[in-house]
Amino acid sequence: MRKVLIGGLCVSLIAGLSACNNPTTAVKSPEASQTATAVSQALGSGIEFAHFDNSIRPQDDFYQYVNGTWLKNTEIPSDRTSIGAFYDLREKSRDDVKAIIEQVAAMPNLIIGSDEQKVADLYRSFMDTATLNKLGISPIQGELDAIAALKDKNELVRYFAHSQIIGGGTPMAFYIDIDAKNSSRYATHLYQYGLSLPEKDYYFNQAERFVNIRKAYLAHIEKMFTLAGLANPKASAETILALETAIAEKHWDVVQTRDSTKTYNLYQVKDLPKLAPDIDWTGYLAVLGADKQTDIIINQPSYIQGLNEIIKTTDLATWQTYLQWQTLTRAASNLTEALDNENFAFFAKTLNGQAEPEPRWKRGVATVNSLLGEVVGKVYVKRHFTPQAKERMQALVENLRGAYGDSIKELTWMSDATKVAAADKLAKFNPKIGYPNKWEDYSKLTIKADDLFGNATRASQVEHSKSLAKLGAPIDRDEWHMTPQTVNAYYNPTMNEIVFPAAILQPPFFNLQADDAVNYGGIGAVIGHEMGHGFDDQGAKFDGEGNMRDWWTEQDLKEFSERGKALIAQYNGYSVFDDLHVNGSLTLGENIGDLSGVTIAYRAYKKSLNGKEAPVIDGLTGDQRFFIGFTQIWRAKAKEEALRNRVATDPHSPAEFRALGALSNMPEFYTTYDVKPGDAMYIAPEKRVKIW
Structure with a gap:
């Protein structure tokens, strides 16, 4: 087992932690923004209008307004507990990895010990149920x-x-x-x-x-x-x-x-x-x-x-x-199909409401991703992630970093001394985009086509040996805790790094065919979210070198804590079911990440316009497209059992409250949609939470 204090964007899968493809998707760098208006006119809005429910006032429930028709009409497949933007991309990533595995498995005369042999035989060992049934519990x-x-x-x-x-x-x-x-x-x-x-x-x-x-x-x-x-x-x-x-x-x-x-x-x-x-x-x-x-x-x-x-x-x-x-x-x-099916019946069906198992190939792909993730990841990157995409993502990260720095300078509740320390930490953020600089070495792992349990056991032993080798060694700054084909992202406080695997860089997060506004609302908010983890209730305990120490003045820490308490109270008030509310204390770090992310992404978007007015596209202003772009990435449905488990254990709020909670605190949202007292999303100005 490996525990790492990592703040993640993820909407956790109940059946297994992911615990973040479009290779040509891009956003413009600040230097290109003087031509933003002209270019935008040739682009679409990136808004999925078919999902809207126009019977809902945006001032009352922006999440339902943007996603309501999709929520009404979309059924959760019987082999899943959740569906939505994140989950759909994970399905696509799994399809992409399956294609890689099948191509490798079709190669003749694979050399024993080669990466290709390991991928092919690991997948075969999972898919060969006849052998598993024959072996019984002998493994x-x-x-x-x-x-x-x-x-x-x-x-x-x-x-x-x-x-x-x-x-x-x-x-x-x-x-x-x-x-x-x-x-x-x-x-x-x-x-x-x-x-x-x-x-x-x-x-x-x-x-x-x-x-x-x-x-x-x-x-x-x-x-x-x-x-x-x-x-x-x-x-x-x-x-x-x-x-x-x-x-x-x-x-x-x-x-x-x-x-x-x-x-x-x-x-x-x-x-x-x-x-x-x-x-x-x-x-x-x-x-x-x-x-x-x-x-x-x-x-x-x-x-x-x-x-x-x-x-x-x-x-x-x-x-x-x-x-x-x-x-x-x-x-x-x-082990056997009978044991596997009974395991599913309790942990997936009873606990999480999943009606039937996933096709076995999907779980086989998940096994390969788990045990040989970076072997497949190397091929995935070549097929689905270009150098141009990485360069453009780097430009966007730096734009968000600059916007975060501007916001820190303008904070009215923070002293100059703490601002200096916060700015130092921000400057030392290490962004990792797409894939590792150094790939994982699996040479010591033996994989056999007829020994699934042994494959898993040997993989765990090799991983343990790799961990032991770290003791007394220099810190490995190239290590990743997610594979490139993972649809997610994370912040790691002891490394002060923000990490964005290749697979998250596709619509609705990152869309080459869309105007900047929806990209800033999507992937921009994701970047801002991970940066926000560096300054959430736990990340803010770590300095720019990754050390947990007190770099705050006493008064600033008190002010920060009071804002956190207000956010806890806000989310405690959100009702998931009649008998279940969001746990504001458990979800505080992620809620700070969401609020900081969309706030800084909006600021970065406005900065990218260089004082010019954004064009109206599909009848929507730039600000409208930004807020819709943010809200449509949280489109999701989950089985009741799965959602109840998630509320009990997951530090992320349910998807709808990730959208509503953050936007309800943003003055710019109120201006854009004319939110007034009496509207369901209205929070009095003095009660709105602004942290970063």
Whole structure:
């Protein structure tokens, strides 16, 4: 497992985290903007008018006004839990990758060990259900035997470490990442882990929905144990749920775990026995290969203390049953069709409302993307991303950077001293666009056409070895945490970098055939969003070098905090369902990113006009096109079950509130659409939130 404090644009897929194609799409650089009017007249508006619902007043619900007809008429496919702009692009990216894989797989006489052989055989290993059915649970039998052979609690803890290395389940997750308070070095970290349900509240909430989920989860475990031929399915299910509930009780909640201050706790390894005396730290770290490190960052110390008590008071047989389950459930999609289907029935259908599984080829593509992503990414870039697109994206990023700098200078609530530090951080942003400068090396990974579980296990082992090699080494500034074919984007505070994979650079985000206004509203707001993460409630704790330190004056920090509290209150007021509201505290960072992104993108758009009036295209002014362009990128629908899970666990607000929340705070939106008191989107001027 790898935890990285990354602010992302993503609208998370419930069935799996993405956790951002049009290669010729472009925006004009500032130098070209003097001809903007003439060029724009030859371009379309980029607005998807067929999606509008003109029965809705834009002043009351701009999201429904722009997307309402699409929302009414569009059905979510039975093999998906969500549909919309992001999801459609992800489908296209998957189609593009499938074409690459199939072309590679059709090549004759592939050389064993070559990238091409690995891609072809990994895909084949996933698609070959006949072999998977024949193998049964034999691929995991070695792990089940090792679990059964555990003799004491020290061996149990050492098995936790082993399970971590092979990608199995464990109640604590070890990972290596940059030290948030010393960004010149890599450090070891521990993070709470070990639950099968989405979040701790699922184990305790007494509302009918959660009670029914727990009943279904018990039945699912029992069914999985039965299909696998494991002993005592019913009793084992009860044992597993009881232990996971005890673990969940010690977990921090989703709001606490996104607090970078609270989760930075540096311990000397020699002092770990004081924190958790019943955990064999020497054996645990030795198995991981990290026993030479003198310190470790514990994200949730009270959880480790609580886990210590659970290990101490829970008998070994109970832990063995739990580990059987963790091994089985995490391998399920790589085993028989029967186990795979039952895994789908609970985690996708019951939890998220997905009516039927995706075609197997889609999941095969996802597996290749996951384990060999940059091998495929190299080909994807050649086919779908041109140098011209990268150059034009770089120009747009610099335009947004300049607009952000101007905005910082003009802030009335921030002192000059803090403005200097903020401007320094902005100047040190490192934009990464399209694809890495240095591609991932997969030479040590062995892939076999008849060993899907082994392929996944070996990939996890290779990844662990690569992470270990970072300890004591210089920071790898070329590393990416998303592949080029990922439709998403992210900000990484310890690297102070904003990253835009190639696949997001296509309509409705980035459109060569459209006037600048819609591009600034789309990809411009995406760029601004990622820049905004550098100055959200967590990103603002990090300086331009990527170190978490206090660079604010006391008064400025107070002012910043008050604005954040106002945004929390605003989003807490948004009702997703009659019994469910947005969690303003959980979503604060992303909401700051959205508000900052569209605000700075608008400023950059106006700056690009060089004082000239934007042309009217398709009856719309430039400002109208900008705001519509922003709102149409959030077009989305989700199954109720999936949306409820998302609200409970995802730091992003639901799509409609990402549009409405940001625009309701922008004075320019009020002017453009004549929003007045009494209109549903109206917020009194003194209550509107402006941060950056």
